[in-house]
Amino acid sequence: MEPTPTSDATAGASGTGPVLPGLEGSGNDDIVQPGQLAMPEVMPTTPSAPWFSGPFSDEDGYDLWLRYRKVADPMLLASYQAALKSVVVGQPTPTLTIAEQELEHGMNGLLQVTLSRSDQVQAQGSILIGTPQSAPQIAALPLMQTLAGLGTDGYVVESTMVEGKPAIVIAGNRDVAVLYGAFALLRHLQTFGSLANLSLASAPQVQRRILDHWDNLDRTVERGYAGPALWEWDVLPGTISGRYRDYARANASIGINGAVLTNVNANAQVLTPAYLAKVKAIADELRPYGIAVYLTAYFSAPSEIGMLASADPMLPEVQAWWKAKADEIYAAIPDFGGFLVEANSEGQPGPKDYGRTHADGANLLADALAPHNGIVMWRASVYGSESSTDRVRQAYDEFHPLDGQFRPNVMLQVKNGPLDFQPREPFSPLFGAMPQTPVALELQITKEYLGQDTHLAYLGPLYEEVLKAETFVAGPGSTVAKVVDGALQGQKLTAIAGVSNVGTDRNWTGSHFNQANWYVFGRLAWEPEASSQSIAEEWVKQTFSNDPNVVGPVTGMMMASRQAVVNYMTPLGLVHQMASQHHYGPGPWVSDQTPLDCNPTYFAQADARGIGFDRTTTGSDAVSQYASPVRDTFGSRATVPDDFLLFFHHVGWSETLSSGRTLWTELTERYSAGVSAARDLGTTWAALQGKLDDERFNEVAGFLKIQADEARWWRDASLDYFGSLSGLPIPPQYEPPLHPLNFYEALTCPADVTKARCPDVYTP
């Protein structure tokens, strides 16, 4: 007889009652322990878990936005099936074969048909793909002028007559452009676009559309929330994960064409021969998808792994070392993209260790890479390198004087804001301020400061806000987008980089909605002036459903989500109120960090009189780094947008804002609005039950519950703390905090130091 309830858990519900007396195993399992007969029947009559959904789940998120589920609308399906029957490829190449297979795979799912392959255009229903060089039928079409406008990466996808037969042609000047076109057609079908007079054409505004992986060689990921890093350094190059190609495919589908494999907090080991063999193996996998690999360069590598006594950029032996290293890399990886460098920041070595400038350092590497067409992406963010009255001034102060001193193959890589990927910051004043230097925009896709894996925060509006920000460096229309795409200042070298949120989690990004941030990054890097709302809608259709009752609410949730996070974490222009190290929960009271300008108290500058960092002419004067009239708009209390109020101004608690409320009431209002908005996300989602697969529905629902609870935690902890300084009570129309300040200050979460999510915080 079974000795304990261990494996008899289901007996109660199954109606079998107690085990039959007298039954004995062939061994010795007949012990009866005290109390066994009193064992409770444990199975609830209504199981809370979905036992009956079967042991397999096919919507685990791995397929991302490339799910290719059968088109649900029968009329549309019939029209697609009539027009899409076979694929015609001329001279096959690895990339064209991938495009062909993707079309076959997509039609197999969407249309439930198997495309035939042919050398010849059929009477109808052919998709003709290729370049003028690979397919004579394409060369024969009157496409020369169209193609001439598409550059190297642009594509045309259109209905046309080929040899007198109606067909769809997917063409570009290079194979990878054709692959982009194939994905564009599939996106069109997945979003239920019409094939009548089909004419899609698009060329990217930015040349280099790059993911920066902050991935370490031990497979940890700095600020990664999606499991270990993709790159399996320990078993490369002998073992090639199938995931490398799936990663490349996802990137190609949204136009990403570069990947920096390693963390900006770099490790020189990756430049050793053993590791370069591993890098080559990855590069070989990504190449057919049009993706080049880049590496981060540890500035003192010549002494770390090269046995030189110094890494001084002015020493001939150092220059020779980098030149030889570049030659070695390109011998293995002829299309290597170049180096991304963080120097003299966060403890990384750099040229200033030798009394040289950032330009000296960047040019050293640029000269080594130039013969191979490689580039240097030199990060403009520098922290803690020297004391500063205002950390947000540092990047501009340090780099603006260097404009004109960089080699032509150096880009300065500038974060969207002057601080560090906050829920909201003004744009960095370096955009437009370096007219002689190609400036790349660096965005963060991983949500270090916006709730990491669990909180829903669609970053499209954040990206759009910075891209559309007016710098006024050359009058109206001088947007950040126009600086970055080179149009404004005639830059030839252009790039947008995003700090990747991808890991080995099954759903790639730690949550289903985080996939949308990867997606919108790629789509905006291709077309920086696109609408984040349209991109959200297109993502929802592909990822969840074309049902308007899903598309509308989910797009609405996404578009509201980032402002919700701003409100419950850092409203009214506050920044960096996150607790130290993990940057997850609230820590407005934290003041013990070194250097001092890492502390939330430093950033908020809150005291009995008021709150906010004076960056006007009466304060740090960071505002003067902006061109006029931006500096005037931000610098004046009368014109500064509320969204940046406390970023630029110290404001008294009882001063009246544009809303007519006092600052204290407005702050309470915004924190509370953030909590309400977080709760609304859950309510909206709950109404979608049954319209989506259970697996993703349930996971998202669980995460939204966490988000609503933690929004409250953020609000209450912040209001408790600021209230302790202002001495003002929470106005009576608002919910009082659940706990007093000392409760929140005392929270420590030893079990999960990376996030310090505190389960206790949810319960009053």
Place this chain on the structure above:
Amino acid sequence: MEPTPTSDATAGASGTGPVLPGLEGSGNDDIVQPGQLAMPEVMPTTPSAPWFSGPFSDEDGYDLWLRYRKVADPMLLASYQAALKSVVVGQPTPTLTIAEQELEHGMNGLLQVTLSRSDQVQAQGSILIGTPQSAPQIAALPLMQTLAGLGTDGYVVESTMVEGKPAIVIAGNRDVAVLYGAFALLRHLQTFGSLANLSLASAPQVQRRILDHWDNLDRTVERGYAGPALWEWDVLPGTISGRYRDYARANASIGINGAVLTNVNANAQVLTPAYLAKVKAIADELRPYGIAVYLTAYFSAPSEIGMLASADPMLPEVQAWWKAKADEIYAAIPDFGGFLVEANSEGQPGPKDYGRTHADGANLLADALAPHNGIVMWRASVYGSESSTDRVRQAYDEFHPLDGQFRPNVMLQVKNGPLDFQPREPFSPLFGAMPQTPVALELQITKEYLGQDTHLAYLGPLYEEVLKAETFVAGPGSTVAKVVDGALQGQKLTAIAGVSNVGTDRNWTGSHFNQANWYVFGRLAWEPEASSQSIAEEWVKQTFSNDPNVVGPVTGMMMASRQAVVNYMTPLGLVHQMASQHHYGPGPWVSDQTPLDCNPTYFAQADARGIGFDRTTTGSDAVSQYASPVRDTFGSRATVPDDFLLFFHHVGWSETLSSGRTLWTELTERYSAGVSAARDLGTTWAALQGKLDDERFNEVAGFLKIQADEARWWRDASLDYFGSLSGLPIPPQYEPPLHPLNFYEALTCPADVTKARCPDVYTP
């Protein structure tokens, strides 16, 4: 025009040549960088990566041994299809529904048919499943006597007549036994068993078949090599990963019925209400699969999280605290299994901190659990708690005197060997030496000391070796298996525990072959006297192929693999020659660890005269912990098996062994044989190309290359080091080491501190 080779990598191979002159993007992508025209054509004409295999791979290992691929033999398939057409379930319950769905899913794959469901047995082809209580048709069969012999977990699966119609019945006394029977039938089909006169019946010899997860609350896994831990503490209980059920299903398929969720190096937080809510959510998921959850108990939890001043087991308030805690747990989880405890070892607190014995400590928890039928599993391994002349003596010395002092619901959990999961150790002398105490066997499934994720080392023969070891405590036939299954000493409470190798890697266990160790653990825990060879064969058939040209070679590889590892790491009874902390590569020279009895030099006791640890009566006398005649066999140079020679004896370098070789030559021979065997694994595997899916074939091939290289590293480093002591040269018939000793001693691998796998080591 494209400025760099970044995204033009495929142009060379595609035959398109240079980009058309005059093409310009709509943006600013027309920069030409120096040297561009000299850009190399980078695409090799023969791609090394399998571009043409399509973007999807369906053999990523996630399905484990439950792949259910279509039966390839048409005759067999027809016979299966004729006999398996519908499934008949009486009263449905969660567990029976899972069994039914598993059969449907399995037949759908294996037979490509959809089973019909019915309440009635059909004219032919019905599978009738259930218990006598759930299905009247089963109660009506003449199965009473058979069922009476099957205990609570045993099943019968047989062809029989039901209501005059030929059918297959799957029956047991409890629902979970029926689930085990369903998996047994599917295993039978997957291994191409005949349905003629089908009669499968089996009951487990051991009651509790448990996986111990050394999983921490931050999702790291101590000695885990398969990604983050399964349990998503940070988002539980709101979010339930679908993986919990897939994990439970895999366990149920091999009869595992318990899971200790947390690390033996414990964290008291898991006993707080917030975490217990998470544990309950996991338990609810595992329950229908017959799996009970257990937790590790941090001994000083009453003071850590309970605010008591002391955790002294004799204090009434401490006893009351544990009692209340147990009540709290069982209110949420009525079938909770109990506590696993490591106390006063590896820095963990325990009863000795208060001057109490291990029995006092275990009984404290046992009394709290007893009213709920819970048990305590108290680990017998104690390290570093006090100085010892011989660490392998410690467990026996400490626990043997306590026999008879434990409550009846306490089990002593004893590792297979007296040291620590080495590639080979003699069995622990505690087996059989505690006749009044239920003793659980603890095996390690994760390969801490046997090559971790990459090296192939099938542990079946290791487990079999210990289970079949003769303790002689009651004469011949007193095997460890008979101690553990309770037959020898009349124990009523029986258990086998395995330290899990499961994580969130897609293939679950870090490599495809590591899945076999999970499998063989479950199968041997069910039937401890089964043959590891038969289990290997059955696993290969289900996991890879029934093709005899696959089954034979792969089973052969598996059966040879563990001895290969023993030879290249620790031949002739050597133990613990692994480098410190990571336990991956060789470190025979390491002597700087504290305490001293953690050092490889301590374990090998090598010097100019010879090598080996004298554990005979002239040495530590650990050999006398064994019953006679084992102590005499091991204690005498004349009778000790070579496999344990240096474990028990210090032997001169030039002494002659039974092989006729000197010790030094024999040592060289064995290390070299290990390298040869590791190379043979790769050769055998290479011949299987085309017989297996590419994805798994390639990954395994890559790992086997690493193993062969690292076997050489192990051999060369070890022989260099021992040669430096013996002063003897490598005999001329053997390969000389690739590098001198100082090369191996100097290796440090900053990039991968968890494994210190050194890429440099492979290249001369």
